[in-house]
Amino acid sequence: MNENTQPTHAEGETAEELRAELKNRVNNRSHRPNSEKFKEFMTSNWEDRKDLGIVAGDFASFTPARRDAVSAAFPGERLVVPAGGLKVRSNDTDYRFRPHSAFAHLTGFGTDQEPDAVLVLNPTFDQDGNPTGHEAILFVRPLADRNSEEFYADSRYGEFWVGARPTLEDVERLTGIRAAHIDSLTDVLSKDLGPGHVSLRVVPEADAEIEALVEALRAEAGFDVASEEATAELAELDAKLAEVLAEIRLTKDDWEIEQMREAVAQSIAGFAEVVKNLPRAVEHRRGERVIETVFDANARLEGNSVGYETIAAAGDHATTLHWITNDGKVNEGELVLVDAGVEVESLYTADVTRTLPINGTYSDIQRKIYQAVLDAADAAFEVAVPGNKFSDVHAAAMKVIAARLEEWGLLPVSAEESLSPEGQQHRRWMVHGTSHHLGLDVHDCAAARREMYVDGVIEPGMVFTIEPGLYFKSDDLAVPEEYRGIGVRIEDDVLVTENGNENLTAALPRKPEEVEAWMASLLK
Numbered sequence: 001m002n003e004n005t006q007p008t009h010a011e012g013e014t015a016e017e018l019r020a021e022l023k024n025r026v027n028n029r030s031h032r033p034n035s036e037k038f039k040e041f042m043t044s045n046w047e048d049r050k051d052l053g054i055v056a057g058d059f060a061s062f063t064p065a066r067r068d069a070v071s072a073a074f075p076g077e078r079l080v081v082p083a084g085g086l087k088v089r090s091n092d093t094d095y096r097f098r099p100h101s102a103f104a105h106l107t108g109f110g111t112d113q114e115p116d117a118v119l120v121l122n123p124t125f126d127q128d129g130n131p132t133g134h135e136a137i138l139f140v141r142p143l144a145d146r147n148s149e150e151f152y153a154d155s156r157y158g159e160f161w162v163g164a165r166p167t168l169e170d171v172e173r174l175t176g177i178r179a180a181h182i183d184s185l186t187d188v189l190s191k192d193l194g195p196g197h198v199s200l201r202v203v204p205e206a207d208a209e210i211e212a213l214v215e216a217l218r219a220e221a222g223f224d225v226a227s228e229e230a231t232a233e234l235a236e237l238d239a240k241l242a243e244v245l246a247e248i249r250l251t252k253d254d255w256e257i258e259q260m261r262e263a264v265a266q267s268i269a270g271f272a273e274v275v276k277n278l279p280r281a282v283e284h285r286r287g288e289r290v291i292e293t294v295f296d297a298n299a300r301l302e303g304n305s306v307g308y309e310t311i312a313a314a315g316d317h318a319t320t321l322h323w324i325t326n327d328g329k330v331n332e333g334e335l336v337l338v339d340a341g342v343e344v345e346s347l348y349t350a351d352v353t354r355t356l357p358i359n360g361t362y363s364d365i366q367r368k369i370y371q372a373v374l375d376a377a378d379a380a381f382e383v384a385v386p387g388n389k390f391s392d393v394h395a396a397a398m399k400v401i402a403a404r405l406e407e408w409g410l411l412p413v414s415a416e417e418s419l420s421p422e423g424q425q426h427r428r429w430m431v432h433g434t435s436h437h438l439g440l441d442v443h444d445c446a447a448a449r450r451e452m453y454v455d456g457v458i459e460p461g462m463v464f465t466i467e468p469g470l471y472f473k474s475d476d477l478a479v480p481e482e483y484r485g486i487g488v489r490i491e492d493d494v495l496v497t498e499n500g501n502e503n504l505t506a507a508l509p510r511k512p513e514e515v516e517a518w519m520a521s522l523l524k
């Protein structure tokens, strides 16, 4: 920092003190009394707490197998899986809490559960020091006593402000995992694992404070955390943990599949609400917002939220792949691409796209483009079966897309040449991939290795999207005018079964005539 930017502050005040003081200024607007008499009055004369009625979660019989899979990959190592903390949206206002997906997967915790919690898989050993598995301990910040200041004065965690959080007993009953106070985390993490067992891994980018704690413990254990080489080595340890946590999610258990079905059902209900509100959208100067808010309201009412920002893209906006501004007009005669998914309370999400004719009927050119995309999707479904490679799904869709573009005279080369690795000209009109895994994250299992994901073999229990599209921008001089300003994507969620696959989103019409009939039935 040079002289000109040196802040002025009281002599002797350290930067840290200054920061603390600035943070404290939030109290400048507070009228809350803090006399001893007030504290005494606030913390006394409360009825005993009622039992919150928390029972074992139906997920609790599925999560042990998930933890066992992680345990098997890291014998003798201590594994740290943070939920993450509350994130500031602005000043003293936080975003609604959502735990890290790896934490949700291994604990079963869902909506709003549980800021600052940390799951530790602590290795166990036999008498000879051989690893025998892991014991799970869930460190949480339990509900504070009513005689604490937190009870009434802490706007982030206090019962007066955010309601009663679970006690340690509640957490144990709900998850079936031993619970401990978060204040005992450091002690447990710093316990010696015995000679030859120093390894400690933490999920990266879940909780900066826990990562800092792990770094401090590594330094204490004699690791040279300052050297670049050692830091890279440690980062690799943690990245490997993230990789395994992603890869164990590539196939879903029965409980997860139930959650996906519910997310899909609620998403389909949301699409029906959108159609019913299309006349209102056409009337409004920001009709896309009508679509967004109708879908999102249903998601919030019937699930936890949306799994990602809703894309409500009318006309040429549909050619912008992640159009989430959603402030455009919705005009009769155009298409509207709606890409939206409900995330249920367990945090599993659907990811669905339909491209609808705003006036209820596809024009000839719209229908021609729509049918090509549908044919590509159907070809992808054909090969989305056990034993094939994940990349076969994309290849099958691209074969159809390239063939149609050739047929229409839009490709500057043959479809065959375009499909070669050196060509790929057809991708000008579909730059995104055809499929991604789906689950707790909309783009699930992203940290999995290439050989397990794109180059991996399709297995029963996998859930992924099939979502080909064609997007002709309004200023694309490479296509005749009639194509310009039309974007179509059809996105379904597929469950791979023992012998084939099931389209989880099949109840939402896909064929153009079925879409038209469905819209007509909702709009009459």
Ligand code: GLY
Binding pocket: 308, 339, 340, 351, 436, 442, 467, 491
């Ligand atoms: N909604 C994001 C995607 O389809 O991948």
Ligand code: MN
Binding pocket: 351, 436, 465, 467, 491
């Ligand atoms: Mn998708």
Ligand code: MN
Binding pocket: 339, 340, 351, 352, 353, 491
């Ligand atoms: Mn999508």
